[in-house]
Amino acid sequence: MTAAPDLGPNFLARVTASPWGKRGLQILRWSIALALVLLIGRRLTELGWREMWSARPSSLLFYLLLVAQFFVQPSGDFFIYRNLWPGKNPPLGVILRKRFLNNVMDYTGEVFFFFWAQRHVKLATATLAHSIKDSNILSAGAGLAMVWLMAPLLLVTGGLQLPKEWAGQAWLYVLLGSVPLLLCALLVLAHRKVTVLSRRQIAATFTIHFFRALLMLVVEFFLWTVSGALPTAVACLQFVALRLVVTRLPLIPNKDLIFVGAGIAAAGFTNVSVTPVATVLVILAAVDLVLGVLVAGIPWALDTIRGERAP
DSSP: OOOOOOOSHHHHHHHHHSHHHHHHHHHHHHHHHHHHHHHHHHHHHHHOHHHHHHTSOOOHHHHHHHHHHHHHHHHHHHHHHHHHSTTOOOOHHHHHHHHHHHHHSTTHHHHHHHHHHHHHSOSOHHHHHHHHHHHHHHHHHHHHHHHHHHHHHHHHHTOOOOOGGGTTTHHHHHHHHTHHHHHHHHHHHHGGGTOSSOHHHHHHHHHHHHHHHHHHHHHHHHHHHHHTOSSSHHHHHHHHHHHHHHHTSTTOSOHHHHHHHHHHHHHHHTTOOHHHHHHHHHHHHHHHHHHHIIIIIHHHHHHHHHHHHOO
């Protein structure tokens, strides 16, 4: 008899490690991105590019907030690793490269950051790995805490209506949604059995992630407010919450494109004027990409070229 095929984790690891497996995943990732671009492009064409240009925000504060928003996340990481690795602070440029890669595909930036730290930070490999891993866990927990703060706020203001079908199953959704917070609690309770971080470092890291997430929400709320695309503050909260949920989706590539599509659909469902909303959504995605290329991609490429030319 022939042996049963190995379809477990080892098989998946071999597939993703093989050249054709990597190429297949890359083709799949770009195919998804291309499909999203085509779908969103068709919808934007239906709205009218000239109309969208006319509907662009005129407030200078809107564009200043866009730039400020881009630097919130890497600035938080800069202070986090300054606390975790005292005296061995990673440069902000490296943090920006990590953010740039994470925007391409989740956690690729963390892999790059780990290998960079192995070469430049004189700490044990276990310390580096636990620091990066646990920072991501605490970031997920802080982001989820923001979701739980936003949900009651939207319920109180009437911006969120729970389906009646959820009435008897609410505990299941709460349990599933609380997994990142449970992992954060495990870090504190199990402590030395699962991490090399001290409880003080865990608390400080979670606090920085929490206030960074809060600052992001505040900046995004004012972005939507000054854009003039949405009629009420409650509608602004709804779109802030929508982006928060999309960014919490794990291992999903092209989240900016997904948010653009989801935002256009949400505008149609809520009877909000779609054209100005679509304009703001496109600007948000485009500016994030352009800034990523300008402050991380191009300097990185220039450094690489200079390194190759050096003797």
